[in-house]
Amino acid sequence: AQKITQTQPGMFVQEKEAVTLDCTYDTSDQSYGLFWYKQPSSGEMIFLIYQGSYDEQNATEGRYSLNFQKARKSANLVISASQLGDSAMYFCAMREALYNFNKFYFGSGTKLNVKP
Amino acid sequence: GAGVSQTPSNKVTEKGKYVELRCDPISGHTALYWYRQSLGQGPEFLIYFQGTGAADDSGLPNDRFFAVRPEGSVSTLKIQRTERGDSAVYLCASSLTSGGPKNIQYFGAGTRLSVL
Numbered sequence: 001a002q003k004i005t006q007t008q009p010g011m012f013v014q015e016k017e018a019v020t021l022d023c024t025y026d027t028s029d030q031s032y033g034l035f036w037y038k039q040p041s042s043g044e045m046i047f048l049i050y051q052g053s054y055d056e057q058n059a060t061e062g063r064y065s066l067n068f069q070k071a072r073k074s075a076n077l078v079i080s081a082s083q084l085g086d087s088a089m090y091f092c093a094m095r096e097a098l099y100n101f102n103k104f105y106f107g108s109g110t111k112l113n114v115k116p
Numbered sequence: 117g118a119g120v121s122q123t124p125s126n127k128v129t130e131k132g133k134y135v136e137l138r139c140d141p142i143s144g145h146t147a148l149y150w151y152r153q154s155l156g157q158g159p160e161f162l163i164y165f166q167g168t169g170a171a172d173d174s175g176l177p178n179d180r181f182f183a184v185r186p187e188g189s190v191s192t193l194k195i196q197r198t199e200r201g202d203s204a205v206y207l208c209a210s211s212l213t214s215g216g217p218k219n220i221q222y223f224g225a226g227t228r229l230s231v232l
Contacts, residue, residue, distance in 0.1 A: 043205060043207075044225040045223035050220065102147075102171065103172065103174075104151075104159070104161060108157055
């Protein structure tokens with residue numbers, strides 16, 4: 001089974017509007033970490049936000065927030081006030097205690113296009 | 117400070133040839149990771165180093181792939197007898213330490229390998 005599922009291959013959003021990128025995960029571990037990375041066309045993966053499985057509050061980092069629903073095993077990324085520079089690939093990733101948190105499992109990504 | 121540096125940025129080779137891909141991690145980072153990203157996919161874990169030793173090489177696809185990190189800093193991913201299916205972007209990441217769910221991995225821009 002896929003560890004990370006991103007069901008939206010591509011998304012469009014109008015500049016200045018909010019957008020939600022979906023991510024569901026599969027693990028039997030109680031301790032795990034969830035991450036979102038941005039990959040612009042330059043290729044570098046840029047860390048955006050982290051959510052721990054034991055964190056009670058949803059993570060926020062500036063315009064990024066993570067809608068964490070543990071029972072549903074979802075960790076959706078919300079980008080508020082979209083900017084043209086947000087156009088990129090976005091990857092959801094997970095690390096598990098089972099593997100000593102050493103390897104990431106990535107989803108297949110969502111390509112976000114921000115329209116002016 | 118400088119981020120993770122990968123060289124070359126692009127490598128074109130012929131089927132059957134040997135290639136080396138280099139990764140220079142962020143100074144002071146003890147953990148180093150290699151991932152492979154095929155077109156339209158998320159990165160897939162290959163190998164992880166803690167210091168000089170390969171702590172987990174479970175993602176290496178076969179014995180044509182090998183990686184070293186002799187002095188605990190720069191790492192080289194080596195691919196023997198390249199095949200067309202090896203064509204992908206090879207990403208390197210480093211982190212301050214290993215372990216722990218929140219340990220953030222910082223990625224380089226990758227080496228795009230094309231096997232003709």
